Amino acid sequence: MPVMTAATTTDLDVSAYCNDLTRRAVAASRDLAATPGSARADALRRVAEHIRQSSDAIQAANAQDLAAGRDNGLSDAMLDRLKVDDARVLSIARSVDEIAEQTDPVGQIVEGRVLPNGVRLQKMRVPIGVVLIIFESRPNVTSDAAALCIKSGNATILRGGKEAMHSNQALGQCVQAGLRDAGVNPDAVQLVDTPERAVVGELLRKEGQIDLCIPRGGESLIRAVVEQAHIPVIKHYTGNCHVYVDANCDADMAESICVNAKTQRTGVCNAAETILFHKDAVATGLLKRVCAALAERGVEIRGDETTRGAFPDATPATDNDWRTEYLDKIVAVRVVDSLSDAVAHINTYGSKHTDAIVTSDVAAADAFVTGVDSGNVFVNCSTRFSDGGVYGLGAEIGISTDKLHARGPMGAADLTTYKWVARGDGQIRE
Amino acid sequence: MPVMTAATTTDLDVSAYCNDLTRRAVAASRDLAATPGSARADALRRVAEHIRQSSDAIQAANAQDLAAGRDNGLSDAMLDRLKVDDARVLSIARSVDEIAEQTDPVGQIVEGRVLPNGVRLQKMRVPIGVVLIIFESRPNVTSDAAALCIKSGNATILRGGKEAMHSNQALGQCVQAGLRDAGVNPDAVQLVDTPERAVVGELLRKEGQIDLCIPRGGESLIRAVVEQAHIPVIKHYTGNCHVYVDANCDADMAESICVNAKTQRTGVCNAAETILFHKDAVATGLLKRVCAALAERGVEIRGDETTRGAFPDATPATDNDWRTEYLDKIVAVRVVDSLSDAVAHINTYGSKHTDAIVTSDVAAADAFVTGVDSGNVFVNCSTRFSDGGVYGLGAEIGISTDKLHARGPMGAADLTTYKWVARGDGQIRE
Numbered sequence: 032m033p034v035m036t037a038a039t040t041t042d043l044d045v046s047a048y049c050n051d052l053t054r055r056a057v058a059a060s061r062d063l064a065a066t067p068g069s070a071r072a073d074a075l076r077r078v079a080e081h082i083r084q085s086s087d088a089i090q091a092a093n094a095q096d097l098a099a100g101r102d103n104g105l106s107d108a109m110l111d112r113l114k115v116d117d118a119r120v121l122s123i124a125r126s127v128d129e130i131a132e133q134t135d136p137v138g139q140i141v142e143g144r145v146l147p148n149g150v151r152l153q154k155m156r157v158p159i160g161v162v163l164i165i166f167e168s169r170p171n172v173t174s175d176a177a178a179l180c181i182k183s184g185n186a187t188i189l190r191g192g193k194e195a196m197h198s199n200q201a202l203g204q205c206v207q208a209g210l211r212d213a214g215v216n217p218d219a220v221q222l223v224d225t226p227e228r229a230v231v232g233e234l235l236r237k238e239g240q241i242d243l244c245i246p247r248g249g250e251s252l253i254r255a256v257v258e259q260a261h262i263p264v265i266k267h268y269t270g271n272c273h274v275y276v277d278a279n280c281d282a283d284m285a286e287s288i289c290v291n292a293k294t295q296r297t298g299v300c301n302a303a304e305t306i307l308f309h310k311d312a313v314a315t316g317l318l319k320r321v322c323a324a325l326a327e328r329g330v331e332i333r334g335d336e337t338t339r340g341a342f343p344d345a346t347p348a349t350d351n352d353w354r355t356e357y358l359d360k361i362v363a364v365r366v367v368d369s370l371s372d373a374v375a376h377i378n379t380y381g382s383k384h385t386d387a388i389v390t391s392d393v394a395a396a397d398a399f400v401t402g403v404d405s406g407n408v409f410v411n412c413s414t415r416f417s418d419g420g421v422y423g424l425g426a427e428i429g430i431s432t433d434k435l436h437a438r439g440p441m442g443a444a445d446l447t448t449y450k451w452v453a454r455g456d457g458q459i460r461e
Numbered sequence: 462m463p464v465m466t467a468a469t470t471t472d473l474d475v476s477a478y479c480n481d482l483t484r485r486a487v488a489a490s491r492d493l494a495a496t497p498g499s500a501r502a503d504a505l506r507r508v509a510e511h512i513r514q515s516s517d518a519i520q521a522a523n524a525q526d527l528a529a530g531r532d533n534g535l536s537d538a539m540l541d542r543l544k545v546d547d548a549r550v551l552s553i554a555r556s557v558d559e560i561a562e563q564t565d566p567v568g569q570i571v572e573g574r575v576l577p578n579g580v581r582l583q584k585m586r587v588p589i590g591v592v593l594i595i596f597e598s599r600p601n602v603t604s605d606a607a608a609l610c611i612k613s614g615n616a617t618i619l620r621g622g623k624e625a626m627h628s629n630q631a632l633g634q635c636v637q638a639g640l641r642d643a644g645v646n647p648d649a650v651q652l653v654d655t656p657e658r659a660v661v662g663e664l665l666r667k668e669g670q671i672d673l674c675i676p677r678g679g680e681s682l683i684r685a686v687v688e689q690a691h692i693p694v695i696k697h698y699t700g701n702c703h704v705y706v707d708a709n710c711d712a713d714m715a716e717s718i719c720v721n722a723k724t725q726r727t728g729v730c731n732a733a734e735t736i737l738f739h740k741d742a743v744a745t746g747l748l749k750r751v752c753a754a755l756a757e758r759g760v761e762i763r764g765d766e767t768t769r770g771a772f773p774d775a776t777p778a779t780d781n782d783w784r785t786e787y788l789d790k791i792v793a794v795r796v797v798d799s800l801s802d803a804v805a806h807i808n809t810y811g812s813k814h815t816d817a818i819v820t821s822d823v824a825a826a827d828a829f830v831t832g833v834d835s836g837n838v839f840v841n842c843s844t845r846f847s848d849g850g851v852y853g854l855g856a857e858i859g860i861s862t863d864k865l866h867a868r869g870p871m872g873a874a875d876l877t878t879y880k881w882v883a884r885g886d887g888q889i890r891e
Contacts, residue, residue, distance in 0.1 A: 398495075413889045415889070416890060448868055452830050453837070459845070
């Protein structure tokens with residue numbers, strides 16, 4: 032008779048299951064907060080080694096997921112995202128090793144001073160506590176998220192998509208084995224091992240025990256989490272990114288940045304989705320030149336009336352196009368009367384992710400930087416640079432489109448909070 | 462016929478009212494983000510001057526609130542908190558002047574570097590946007606909160622308690638007059654001028670327009686806001702603060718810190734509510750000595766069984782006492798077997814506000830600092846020091862008991878977020 036696990040039991044006691052997960056996570060988070068950085072880094076290196084040594088087991092588990100996915104009619108693109116082969120196993124392990132080598136954010140003194148009364152005050156980075164990560168089908172999120180949480184001293188509860196359940200479990204076993212080898216409480220990383228949806232709702236109500244939820248996936252997943260959550264959520268919504276080509280700019284640079292931002296990789300959140308041109312770019316022919324360069328690379332142009340006048344191959348853009356993250360070889364193009372109209376367009380339709388201006392005018396650059404209310408605002412470079420790795424933050428847990436706590440690429444340091452530590456020798460308040 | 466204002470209209474169109482407030486606030490926040498720090502400081506100095514010049518008008522408005530409060534049976538303590546006299550007007554104005562003189566947090570570069578591709582990257586502090594502040598009866602919160610938001614470049618919507626409505630309106634007029642004098646959009650600070658409760662619920666659903674809500678008041682107010690909010694809330698819950706007297710410590714220091722933390726001012730959030738003693742303090746007589754010193758100052762001791770054995774005047778403590786913020790001359794006392802039991806008690810019953818250890822043992826101090834999961838963790842000094850002014854942050858909007866974004870005393874800088882600004886000369890991603 033097979034052992035009944037939570038994943039196969041139909042009458043799961045959701046409340047007891049979640050209480051147990053949470054209780055273990057809170058206890059592990061206390062242990063982790065007192066675990067030195069060297070031990071956390073050691074655990075990560077052992078996790079990477081277990082992943083490499085378990086390549087066959089991981090791929091066998093992944094094959095089960097792929098077979099089920101094909102039976103359930105997953106698209107080729109989804110199956111490709113799900114698939115783990117030799118190269119991907121090595122890449123997953125390498126990513127964990129890289130996180131191990133990052134500077135430890137825990138214990139960093141962000142600021143500090145001696146108060147007039149002699150008390151020594153320090154603002155010190157500490158782990159947040161327990162982080163719940165809810166994600167969709169990419170199995171590498173299991174190890175990346177686990178590694179970033181271990182690095183930052185947080186206990187984590189991972190809830191991956193059911194399409195990747197076997198792959199995630201295999202990777203999760205490697206993570207726990209590495210933690211055990213290093214003498215770290217293996218409850219530091221727990222996987223939800225049941226597809227029961229009520230578990231998610233219950234965990235999202237664990238206020239005061241789970242300190243943060245990060246949902247990684249499509250907009251509908253994030254909205255569903257926000258709707259249910261009683262705990263803080265940091266949201267990673269879509270990247271509806273813009274390039275604004277100013278009246279005064281280098282035409283070659285404008286073409287190069289627009290083409291790169293749109294086409295270097297289309298399926299990513301920091302690719303451009305709308306290009307705004309100052310009206311002068313119509314008369315100079317720059318709009319036509321950039322549109323032609325994009326069309327030549329197979330990009331469909333959806334333009335407003337002025338754009339279509341200058342580039343007749345463009346199809347008509349609707350209001351909906353200004354809001355759309357295509358993630359595809361499509362771009363919306365609009366002509367604006369001024370820089371402030373460009374800024375207003377971006378603040379109205381954008382997703383506060385990454386927006387760039389191409390300009391040779393210092394005042395225009397400064398006005399754009401001040402006016403655009405986005406996490407990443409660029410002057411004369413491609414939107415494709417908004418990335419934790421490029422920024423030097425190391426691996427990222429995502430790119431926050433929120434404004435509080437963390438904005439833009441979130442690395443291990445963004446998974447910490449701080450405490451104020453004051454040390455005196457008997458000071459009292461008069 | 463009197464002019465019908467929102468405050469006197471019974472059939473208020475809540476949705477239209479809130480849409481108008483929010484639309485104006487968002488527009489003002491864009492203006493403020495582009496307003497230099499010198500203009501914001503100038504506006505604050507003019508606000509302070511208007512407050513001083515309007516002392517009579519403010520006190521006349523306050524008299525209306527006091528009369529209504531007496532009719533409605535407000536307690537003397539509540540009436541005292543509500544009352545504004547000459548001295549309080551001057552103190553309110555001085556506080557605004559002090560905020561004007563603080564360093565401008567907006568535009569500060571938190572970190573920055575040149576990327577290998579030559580792009581210059583900066584992480585720059587910027588205003589959050591629109592902040593909703595919901596508070597109870599103290600009128601000075603109107604000007605303090607407005608001043609901190611102006612300083613940090615945020616538009617704010619203030620919703621005070623209806624007991625202080627006339628006082629708040631009078632102060633609000635001074636704020637808007639000062640903004641106008643300085644050429645700043647007066648919609649930067651708007652007061653909700655209707656007691657209609659549905660307005661609060663509606664504003665709390667303005668996701669993407671109102672960026673943050675800070676409720677200031679009792680726990681029930683905060684819980685009600687959290688229940689309704691679809692926007693981020695930073696919570697300032699109770700201060701259930703602890704002093705732990707370790708096995709090894711200076712007895713005079715232990716007595717002095719316990720007495721100061723409990724009695725220097727009892728009605729404040731950073732006063733101690735529970736004292737934990739290591740069991741060795743029973744045999745040495747230190748527990749008895751500290752309890753006697755507190756009792757001598759009129760403090761009621763509620764102790765566990767061991768405490769009552771050593772200090773028979775103590776009344777029995779129940780589990781509920783460990784959770785209570787007395788804000789009064791009452792203290793709960795418990796004897797623990799070890800430092801780790803003290804830490805566990807604090808993490809179980811505390812409110813993550815401020816907790817102190819008195820010890821002469823370096824290892825104990827370090828273990829306490831690491832183990833206690835609170836915003837402010839102190840060694841050998843009074844809990845009464847956890848305060849934005851004492852920390853050198855200037856005036857504070859409150860003391861956050863949350864872990865995300867801001868923890869402990871929150872000053873103007875905590876009312877900012879950041880954006881990543883990248884400046885290049887044509888860089889694209891290869």
